[in-house]
Structures are given as structure tokens and as C-alpha cells.
Amino acid sequence: MNWLTNYVRPKIRAVLQQKKETPDNLWHKCKNCGQLLYMKDFEANLCVCPHCDHHDRIGPTERFKSLFDEGDYVLIDLPTPKEDPLKFRDQKKYTDRIKAARSASEFKDAIAVAFGKMGNVSAVVAVQNFLFMGGSMGMAVGEGIIKAAQTAVDKKAPLVLFTAAGGARMQEGILSLMQMPRTTVAVEMVKDAGLPYIVVLTDPTTGGVTASYAMLGDVHIAEPNALICFAGPRVIKDTIREELPEGFQRSEYLLEHGMLDMIVHRKEMRLKLVQLLSLLMKQPGTLALTHESA
Incomplete structure (x- = not known):
């Protein structure tokens, strides 16, 4: 028996064939x-x-953990509207697209809502999830924002909304567009209750979202270099056939032209929100922010 051939060589071959995980x-x-x-x-x-x-771009879970005190929060159960009301099909069935999006996400649709403490203030925070079908605004997103507004009113808490969307969800047609006035009414409900409504615009915030609840805040904050627009720069450039200014429709451009109140780095977002909520709700809070983060 040749031990080199029958034992050593097979062992070496087995080691070499093993995939490095x-x-x-x-x-x-x-x-x-x-x-x-x-x-x-x-x-x-x-x-x-x-x-x-x-x-x-980050999802709701990462947002909530970075915002609430010690990452402690309670998710709010959201209504589940009828799926695929128009029986829509393009290259795929709409139901198949939803299933694929849900299999890659821990949430049922493109929005999540949570309640918890931020400094000395209890707040409702809603986060749109761009990783779920481009954060598109369908009936589920509309219902989520309405539920967030109702929760804020019931708990007498401010509402903070992080936007991130490619616009309306085409697979729901007019039903998607109807969420624009519905969410606008929900925002007014919060304001009528004398509660603050703060919008944080992240990359990207476009389409019907920008034309409704994203631009109705008492304070408008944006992350650096976020695309914020109704129609994208490429569409506008092709329409007017002119070169657009550098940085057109980015956070810094919009701040310079008065559409935003401030741009806040993600690392400083929690402190800035705690400061704003404490002031607006007339509560003592963490106000020791540097001049650079203000």
C-alpha cells in the first residue's frame, strides 16, 4: 500500500478543493x-x-437605533391596506414585486413608525424606507403616515418624519396619488393639536412626496448632498435643454435658495432633533451643541 498515493494525496486534494467561506x-x-x-x-x-x-441610504431600524435614547423604542402597528387593488402587471405581477421586497426587508412596506424618548421629549418618528421598492408612496405609506399623525395626537407628542422616496407607486395608479391630500390632512391634524411636525429630507426625496407632506414641516432639515426635487435634474435638463447650475436640487443648493432651514450631519442629527423638540415642546433638554452643528 502506497500511503503517499492512497492517503496523503487525497487529503491534500480535499484541502485545496475546500472553498474559502x-x-x-x-x-x-x-x-x-x-x-x-x-x-x-x-x-x-x-x-x-x-x-x-x-x-x-439606511433603513428604519438603523434610524430608530441612532435617534431614540439608548436605542429603545416601540414599533407602532400600521394598517395593512388591500394589496394590488388594480391587479397591476408590468414585467412582473405587482404581488410578486411586493413579495420580493418583503423577503429582503423586515418591514411589510416602505414605511415604519416608532415611539420613544428623545432626550426629555417623547416623540413619534416615521421613517420611509428607500430600500423597499424605492420608498415609493402607495396606500401603505399613506396609511402609515396617517397612523403616525394619529399616534402623535393621541400621545400629545411631536412627529418627526424622515423622507426617502422615488415618488408615487405606479402600480397603484390614482390610489397612490390620493395619498398626497390624505397625508396633507394628517399633517394638519398634528398642527391643529399644537404639536411640532419636523421633516428630515434624505437622499432621495422626489415626486409626489416632495409635493405633499415632505414640504409641510414646521422645520425642514436635510442630510448633506441629498437629492430633493419633484422632477429629477435629468428630466428638467432634457425638457428645457439648458445646463443646470452645479449642485442643482441638492441639499446645499436648496438651503442657499431658502427651501431648507438647515443641513445636519447624520452624526449630529439626534442632538439637533433633541434640541429642537425640547425648544418646541418647552421642555428642558440637551442644548449643548457646537456652533458647527447648529
């Missing part, structure tokens, strides 16, 4: 500068690139 999410490539970032460090930095300061 490497997690798929070990690294993140920045969409702006292309720098490779270690995923754990990237997430610890609130998904902001340490090299170019690009604010990557």
Missing part, C-alpha cells in the same frame, strides 16, 4: 469615492463614508 457583507464600497470600507466600521460610523463623507 468569506461573508458577502464583509466590505462596503462607497458609492461616491469608491473606497473599500470594512462593514463593521462603516456601520459604526452610521453608514457615512469616513473618506468623502458620503451619506449612504
Whole structure:
């Protein structure tokens, strides 16, 4: 018996044939500068690139954990409207698209609402999820915002809304567009109760969302370099056939032209919101912010 042939060689071959198991999410490539970032460090930095300061898109869970005291909050159950009311089909059935989106998300649709403490103030926070069908505004999003407004009124708490959407959900047609006036009424309900309504616009906030509840806040905040518009710059450029100003429809451009109150870095968002909510609700809170974050 040749032990080299019958024992050693098979063992070596087996070792060489073994696949090296490497997690798929070990690294993140920045969409702006292309720098490779270690995923754990990237997430610890609130998904902001340490090299170019690009604010990557994040979901509701990451938002809630970074905003509420000690990451402690309660999710609000949202109504579930009728799915696929128009029996819509393009390249796929609408029901199949929803199933695929839900399989990749922990939420049933493109919005989540939570209630918890931010400093000395109890607040309702609603977050649109761009990772769910582009954050598109369908009936579920409309119902979610209405529920968030009702919860704020019931608990006598301010409402903070983080927007991120590609616009209306085409698969729901006119029913999607109807969410614009419905959510506008919901926002007015919060204001009529004498409660603050703060909007934080993140990348991207476009279409019918911008034409309704995203621009009705008592205070409008944006993250750096977020695209905020009704029609995108490419559409406008093709329509008017002119070159657009540099940075057109980005946060910094809109702040300069009076459409925003402030731009706040993601790392400073919680402190700024605690400051604003404390002032608006006339509650003592954490006001020790640096001049640069104000």
C-alpha cells in the first residue's frame, strides 16, 4: 500500500478543493469615492463614508437605533391596506414585486413608525424606507403616515418624519396619488393639536412626496448632498435643454435658495432633533451643541 498515493494525496486534494467561506457583507464600497470600507466600521460610523463623507441610504431600524435614547423604542402597528387593488402587471405581477421586497426587508412596506424618548421629549418618528421598492408612496405609506399623525395626537407628542422616496407607486395608479391630500390632512391634524411636525429630507426625496407632506414641516432639515426635487435634474435638463447650475436640487443648493432651514450631519442629527423638540415642546433638554452643528 502506497500511503503517499492512497492517503496523503487525497487529503491534500480535499484541502485545496475546500472553498474559502468569506461573508458577502464583509466590505462596503462607497458609492461616491469608491473606497473599500470594512462593514463593521462603516456601520459604526452610521453608514457615512469616513473618506468623502458620503451619506449612504439606511433603513428604519438603523434610524430608530441612532435617534431614540439608548436605542429603545416601540414599533407602532400600521394598517395593512388591500394589496394590488388594480391587479397591476408590468414585467412582473405587482404581488410578486411586493413579495420580493418583503423577503429582503423586515418591514411589510416602505414605511415604519416608532415611539420613544428623545432626550426629555417623547416623540413619534416615521421613517420611509428607500430600500423597499424605492420608498415609493402607495396606500401603505399613506396609511402609515396617517397612523403616525394619529399616534402623535393621541400621545400629545411631536412627529418627526424622515423622507426617502422615488415618488408615487405606479402600480397603484390614482390610489397612490390620493395619498398626497390624505397625508396633507394628517399633517394638519398634528398642527391643529399644537404639536411640532419636523421633516428630515434624505437622499432621495422626489415626486409626489416632495409635493405633499415632505414640504409641510414646521422645520425642514436635510442630510448633506441629498437629492430633493419633484422632477429629477435629468428630466428638467432634457425638457428645457439648458445646463443646470452645479449642485442643482441638492441639499446645499436648496438651503442657499431658502427651501431648507438647515443641513445636519447624520452624526449630529439626534442632538439637533433633541434640541429642537425640547425648544418646541418647552421642555428642558440637551442644548449643548457646537456652533458647527447648529
